[in-house]
Amino acid sequence: MPANSIGSPTDRILVTGSNGFIGTRVVENLLARNFTNLRLFVRPSSKLEKLNAVLGQYPAGKNCEIVAGDLLSREDCQAAAHDVSIIIHLAAGFEKSFAGAFMNSALATRNLIAAFLELDQPRRFVNVSSFAVYSNLKMERHALLDETCPLEDAPQERHDAYGFGKLQQEKIVRDFGKKQNLPFVILRPGAVYGPGKPDLSGRVGINTFGFFIHLGGSNELPLTFVDNCAEAIVLAALTPGVDGETFNVVDDETMTSRDFLAARKSAKPFFSVWIPYPLAYLGSVLWENYSKKSGGQLPPVFNRRRCAAEWQGNRYTNKKLHDRLGWKQKVTLANALKSFLAQYQ
Amino acid sequence: MTLRLAIIGCGKIADQHLLAFRRIGGCEVVALCDRELLMAGQLGERFGITACFSDAAEMLRTAKPDVVHITTPPQGHFSLAKQCLEAGSHVYLEKPFTVTAPEAEELIALAKNKNLKITAGHNYQFTLEMLEMRRLVAQDFLGGKPVHLESHWPYDLSDASYVGPILGSQTHWVRQLPGQLFHNLISHGIAKLAEFLGDEVKVTAHAHQSARLKSLNGQEVQDELRVFLRDENGTTAFFCFSTQIKPGLNYLRLCGPKNSLLVDNSSGSLIRHVNKPSKSYLAFFLPPLRNARQHLRSARVNFFNFLNGSLHQDSGMKELIERFHQSIKTNGAPPIPYREIILTARIMDEIFAQIKTPAK
Numbered sequence: 218m219p220a221n222s223i224g225s226p227t228d229r230i231l232v233t234g235s236n237g238f239i240g241t242r243v244v245e246n247l248l249a250r251n252f253t254n255l256r257l258f259v260r261p262s263s264k265l266e267k268l269n270a271v272l273g274q275y276p277a278g279k280n281c282e283i284v285a286g287d288l289l290s291r292e293d294c295q296a297a298a299h300d301v302s303i304i305i306h307l308a309a310g311f312e313k314s315f316a317g318a319f320m321n322s323a324l325a326t327r328n329l330i331a332a333f334l335e336l337d338q339p340r341r342f343v344n345v346s347s348f349a350v351y352s353n354l355k356m357e358r359h360a361l362l363d364e365t366c367p368l369e370d371a372p373q374e375r376h377d378a379y380g381f382g383k384l385q386q387e388k389i390v391r392d393f394g395k396k397q398n399l400p401f402v403i404l405r406p407g408a409v410y411g412p413g414k415p416d417l418s419g420r421v422g423i424n425t426f427g428f429f430i431h432l433g434g435s436n437e438l439p440l441t442f443v444d445n446c447a448e449a450i451v452l453a454a455l456t457p458g459v460d461g462e463t464f465n466v467v468d469d470e471t472m473t474s475r476d477f478l479a480a481r482k483s484a485k486p487f488f489s490v491w492i493p494y495p496l497a498y499l500g501s502v503l504w505e506n507y508s509k510k511s512g513g514q515l516p517p518v519f520n521r522r523r524c525a526a527e528w529q530g531n532r533y534t535n536k537k538l539h540d541r542l543g544w545k546q547k548v549t550l551a552n553a554l555k556s557f558l559a560q561y562q
Numbered sequence: 563m564t565l566r567l568a569i570i571g572c573g574k575i576a577d578q579h580l581l582a583f584r585r586i587g588g589c590e591v592v593a594l595c596d597r598e599l600l601m602a603g604q605l606g607e608r609f610g611i612t613a614c615f616s617d618a619a620e621m622l623r624t625a626k627p628d629v630v631h632i633t634t635p636p637q638g639h640f641s642l643a644k645q646c647l648e649a650g651s652h653v654y655l656e657k658p659f660t661v662t663a664p665e666a667e668e669l670i671a672l673a674k675n676k677n678l679k680i681t682a683g684h685n686y687q688f689t690l691e692m693l694e695m696r697r698l699v700a701q702d703f704l705g706g707k708p709v710h711l712e713s714h715w716p717y718d719l720s721d722a723s724y725v726g727p728i729l730g731s732q733t734h735w736v737r738q739l740p741g742q743l744f745h746n747l748i749s750h751g752i753a754k755l756a757e758f759l760g761d762e763v764k765v766t767a768h769a770h771q772s773a774r775l776k777s778l779n780g781q782e783v784q785d786e787l788r789v790f791l792r793d794e795n796g797t798t799a800f801f802c803f804s805t806q807i808k809p810g811l812n813y814l815r816l817c818g819p820k821n822s823l824l825v826d827n828s829s830g831s832l833i834r835h836v837n838k839p840s841k842s843y844l845a846f847f848l849p850p851l852r853n854a855r856q857h858l859r860s861a862r863v864n865f866f867n868f869l870n871g872s873l874h875q876d877s878g879m880k881e882l883i884e885r886f887h888q889s890i891k892t893n894g895a896p897p898i899p900y901r902e903i904i905l906t907a908r909i910m911d912e913i914f915a916q917i918k919t920p921a922k
Contacts, residue, residue, distance in 0.1 A: 262730035262779060287731050312723050314574040319604045327600065373608045385604060511871040512585045 218250055219543055222455040223340050224303050226251045230454065231297055233258040233288065233329065234307030236268045238414050239345070239406075242447035243305060244268065248275040250451070258297050258308065261285040267413070288325035291332065298332035303454050305343045315378045322382030323389050330393045342401040343454045344390045348439055348465070349380035350405065353525040358494070359436075362531040364405070364463045375522035394461055402453040406446045406466040407439025407533065411553070412560045414443070417481060420527050421474045422489065425518075429489035432497050433474025436530030439467045440477070442553035445546050452542040459541055467533045470550035480554055484561040498524050563891050565589040568627035568651070570618055570642055571634030572596040572605040575656060575683075579631050580609050582880040589887060593625035618642055622649040629890060631883075632656060635735040636746070640665040643680065647672050652890050654883065656683040657749040661739065663907035670900045679896050681886045682903045684753040688881035690867060691832045691860075692754075695816070695825045703834070705820020708758050711799035712817075715751030716810025716828075717743075719774055719785070729780060737783070741914035744769070744787050748803050748913075749906055753898075754814045755801060756905040760793035765909055769917035772806050789913055830873070831860035 224230065230247060234240040235257035247255055248271070255277075259265065265283070272278030286293030288308055298304065306329060310321020326344065333339045351362060352369040372381035393399035408418035420438055422431040441449075449466045453459065472480070478489065492500075501524035508517040538544045548556075567589050569576050576594075583589055595615040596602040602614035615621035622630075622645065630646040631654040632639060640660045643653045647669070659682040660666045673680040686692065698704075719725055728736045728743065739745035769784045789801040802811070812828040822835040833856045840848045867873040874880060885897035 260726070260730050262726055287727070290731075290733075312574075315577060315608060316572065316574045316601065316605065317723060319601070320573075323604070324598065324600060381608075512874070513581060514868070514871050514874050516875075 219452060219456045221457045223457050224252075224455050227254055228252075228302045228340075229254045229256060229300055230303045230305065231256045231258060231301040232305045232307065233297070234309060234345075235259055235283075236263045236265055237307060237309075238411070239409060239443055239446055239450070240307045241267050241271050241413075242411075242443050243307065243450050244281070245271045245274070246444075246447045246451045248272075248277055248281075251277065253277040253280050255281045256297065256301060257281055257283045258288075259283060259285050260287070288329055289320060291328050294328040294332040295335070298329065298336070301333070301336070302338070302340045303343070304329065304333055304339075304341070305345070305450060305454050307345045307450075309345075310382050311379060312382075313378055315373070315381050318378040318382030319385055323385035326386045327389050330390065330399060334393070334397055334399060340400060341454055341460070342390065342393075342399055343450060344386065344401055344403045345450060346387050346403050346405045347380070347383045348405055348407050349377060349526075350384050350387060351526065352522065353529050353531065354522050356525075356529070356531070359530045359532055361534060362439075362465070363534050364465055364537060369522065369526070371522065374517070374520060375526065376517045376520060377523060377526075400460040402459055402461075403463040404450055404453050404466055405463065406449075407441050409441050409443055409446050410557050411443030412556050415560055417478070421478055429487060431474070431478055431489045431491040432494070432528040433478070434491065434494060434528075434530070436474045436528065437471055437532055438474050438477055439465075439531070439533045440471045441466050441468045442548050442550075442557070444548050445553070448547050449538055449542065449544050452544055456542050462537075462541060464538050464542065465533065465535065466538060467535050468550065468553075469535065469546045471533065472550070480558065481561075484558040494528055494530070497528055563588070565887055565890065566592045566626070566628045568593040568595065568621060568625055568630045569605075570595045570621070570630055570632045570646075571638070571656075572598075572601040573633065576605055576631075576633045578876050578879055579633060579883070580605070582876065582883050585874075585880055586884045586887065588891075589629075592627055593621050595621040618645055622646060622651065627651050629654065629887065636661055636739065637735060640669065643669050644672060647676055647678055647680070650676070650678070652679045652886075654681050654683065654886055657753075658745060658910065659683075659749070659903055659907055661745075663904060663911045666904050666907040670904065674900075679886065679890050680900075681882070681896050681898050682749075682753070682906070683879075683882070684750060684898055684903075684906070685876070685879035685882045686750045686827060687753060687757070687878065687898065688885070689827060689830065689878040690863075690872070691825050691827065691830050692814075692878070693881070694832050695814070695823055698823060698832075698834070699816070703821055703823065704816060704818025706818060707795065708797055708816045708818055710815075710817040711755050711758055711797070712802075712813075712815040713751045713754045713799070714802045714804070714807075714811035714813050715748055716807060716812050717747055717785070717803070717805045718810060719778065719805045725778070729778060729783065732781075741910065741917075743783055743785055744803060744917075745910070745914065748787065748801070749910065751801055751803065752909050752913075753902065753906045755791065755799045756902045756909065758816065759791065759797060759799060759905065760795050761901065761905060762794040763905065763909055763912075764792045765912040765916065766790045767913040767916040774806060784917065787913070787917070789909075791909065826860075829860070830864050831857065833857065833860065 236259045501519045505520040593613040594602040599616040629652045767789045785805040787803040791799040814825045824833040
């Protein structure tokens with residue numbers, strides 16, 4: 218528990234997206250810290266096996282209140298936020314359309330915060346965002362990416378609905394912070410990996426054409442193991458004096474894309490082709506230009522902005538995470554990889 | 563003449579309308595409207611449109627659009643279209659045109675009365691292969707009126723972004739429609755049949771829930787539909803909506819007294835079946851070769867359409883919107899005859915009455 222934690226174990230904490238890949242680990246982290254008054258928000262259609270398995274491991278798990286609802290419903294948000302002092306907002310939209318991503322990320326967040334602010338003293342709103350909000354277009358290859366780096370200013374051109382939703386979500390959170398004094402913290406996890414998420418990060422490559430194209434090459438990956446990421450999220454919810462701050466979440470120990478792919482293949486081999494970055498960039502330029510010229514006959518799924526953001530390569534830092542939240546990497550890379558790769562056996 | 567356009571309803575489909583406007587030209591978007599102002603704002607931000615409204619009446623009063631494209635959930639179609647027509651705007655209504663056939667009839671009567679145009683978003687009627695089919699039918703390729711029609715429309719339940727929210731909420735707008743999932747999805751497939759059927763159609767419909775949907779906790783929602791139709795002239799038709807048939811079938815078959823056609827919307831193909839009997843064992847060799855030639859022709863046509871930039875995935879929508887706007891500019895006939903819009907709505911009403919999806 219951080220010193221002078223803003224939450225005590227009996228405080229009611231709401232976790233949205235609690236049944237998700239990161240959400241279940243956040244719940245487990247809170248239960249391990251003896252938090253006994255959790256409200257867990259899930260979609261009505263969710264299958265709760267994973268969440269129930271976590272709750273079953275802790276005596277306080279039986280006290281958790283599972284609330285099914287839709288964050289696009291103001292009534293459901295009010296029911297979820299009632300009598301809650303801290304919200305950890307993990308629920309995310311993975312819609313392919315911009316409007317869908319906006320609805321499920323930004324509108325849902327607006328509804329949730331509006332309900333939260335109806336309370337007298339909301340203590341902390343933790344907004345879990347993503348590295349997808351960063352732009353790399355004007356940065357050098359392998360430049361250091363930290364919390365001060367430029368954000369994407371043309372997500373439509375990048376053809377990235379998810380990133381657009383996350384950008385708009387952050388904007389709404391900041392607006393509430395500025396205009397209505399919402400005490401918030403924004404976390405931007407890098408490439409989160411772990412058991413329960415078999416797909417490789419798009420920063421490693423894509424399998425759009427029926428086989429895996431490795432595009433990350435020797436780039437460092439902004440890896441964060443799911444339990445380490447959950448630790449950062451919980452610390453962001455409890456640590457005093459960080460309102461209004463943004464934190465990138467990456468582990469101390471990371472790997473190159475090539476090494477990560479090799480490790481993945483060692484568990485279950487598959488065919489892949491490596492394309493060096495200059496070639497990937499050239500292909501993206503040609504694709505983007507043709508898309509424009511043909512009036513969108515081919516959607517601009519490959520373009521300069523996406524290529525730069527995902528495959529240009531950066532170096533990463535978690536200094537702020539260490540300094541301000543006191544975060545430490547709980548799971549070593551070796552153990553994390555072992556756990557990650559076990560899912561393919 | 564540049565048409566001044568507005569969109570009411572800034573959800574997923576609105577993006578496609580705006581992209582189509584860009585390709586058509588001869589129009590400018592003067593207003594976006596959504597009950598949720600943030601939704602109008604996000605669309606405006608991405609497409610450079612600043613006039614955003616959350617109230618349709620205020621938008622109509624302020625922006626005075628020539629044409630309003632209504633892309634809201636269907637429950638709002640009737641009242642919004644009526645409001646727009648009464649304000650003097652032409653209306654493009656996304657599918658399904660209205661919730662019931664009487665509403666469709668009332669809107670069309672109002673449009674005629676006001677000397678305005680209205681159309682339904684049956685854009686799959688205007689894909690490249692459908693246009694080619696219509697050209698052949700006009701040339702009497704079938705050799706007369708169709709004897710029998712078949713229309714298949716698929717839906718893939720693995721797209722959780724659509725079906726997930728529907729199953730997740732009893733109050734989701736799709737669950738509130740009389741025909742639920744079918745109501746929002748089958749109008750394209752029914753409209754293809756309505757084009758070739760007479761006005762008096764007998765309908766026999768059966769529906770059930772697939773095991774797959776049941777495993778997804780589908781509750782009362784049905785996802786498998788079969789319909790048999792027969793018009794006053796004896797033309798018969800079969801409609802199938804399925805989430806289970808793989809690969810998903812999306813086609814229209816027109817069986818004529820002389821020749822037949824198969825329009826495959828999933829591959830953008832048009833296959834001509836010419837009545838040319840072969841002697842003896844040649845019947846096992848020549849017809850397959852003729853079919854292979856037809857498929858090769860479709861591949862070649864698609865390839866050249868791609869090269870000349872006309873094989874857009876939403877080419878039907880662009881064509882329909884362009885024809886609708888043109889009909890307004892020239893005061894010509896609307897692209898979809900009103901008879902077909904009303905017949906589509908009537909057939910759907912009858913289907914939903916027969917399958918007795920629990921009314922909400």
